Amino acid sequence: MRPLTEEETRVMFEKIAKYIGENLQLLVDRPDGTYCFRLHNDRVYYVSEKILKLAANISGDKLVSLGTCFGKFTKTHKFRLHITALDYLAPYAKYKVWIKPGAEQSFLYGNHVLKSGLGRITESTCQYQGVVVYSMADVPLGTHILLRYKRPETGDSFANSSQVQLKKKKSAYTLENILQGKIWPS
Numbered sequence: 001m002r003p004l005t006e007e008e009t010r011v012m013f014e015k016i017a018k019y020i021g022e023n024l025q026l027l028v029d030r031p032d033g034t035y036c037f038r039l040h041n042d043r044v045y046y047v048s049e050k051i052l053k054l055a056a057n058i059s060g061d062k063l064v065s066l067g068t069c070f071g072k073f074t075k076t077h078k079f080r081l082h083i084t085a086l087d088y089l090a091p092y093a094k095y096k097v098w099i100k101p102g103a104e105q106s107f108l109y110g111n112h113v114l115k116s117g118l119g120r121i122t123e124s125t126c127q128y129q130g131v132v133v134y135s136m137a138d139v140p141l142g143t144h145i146l147l148r149y150k151r152p153e154t155g156d157s158f159a160n161s162s163q164v165q166l167k168k169k170k171s172a173y174t175l176e177n178i179l180q181g182k183i184w185p186s
Helices: 006-028 049-055 083-092 101-108
Strands: 033-040 043-048 068-073 079-081 096-099 118-121 129-135 140-146 163-165 172-174
Touching (some): 006 033, 006 079, 006 129, 068 083, 083 129, 083 140, 096 101
Parallel strands (some): 096 129
Antiparallel strands (some): 033 043, 043 068, 068 079
């Protein structure tokens, strides 16, 4: 278990900042103590300094995990958030999306959320913004990237727009083919 290098820290903080913005400082300096990020087997763990000092007595090859796994670095040195980080990201999220009960199960099975499945959305959420997805009962369900087409001349979003840009397929679809305002996994 070792501290993150500057490059690893930068990549990880850029990813987390998509979802919580400037609240990143609140994640490290908490009122109940100081927390830090440590790397072990390409996984990043969020752990308090008290527990980190106690774990110093355990050898690295025998240590399985420590604290909460926030995500992992891929072989191409990209950072992927894990669902276990959701409990720590949700209270500090800048942009939130609430989905209706009928769309929850479909979302949890990995499908996209249609415009009809959206309950509420935070004001001033822009395209390609990282959002935390909640149920209507304010239970966090996941973190995703919001994709929608916004017409700059009218400022309309979701309504009256004729196409949506899909991140996965990198092509434009007409409104007849697909409903606008989908949320896609990151």
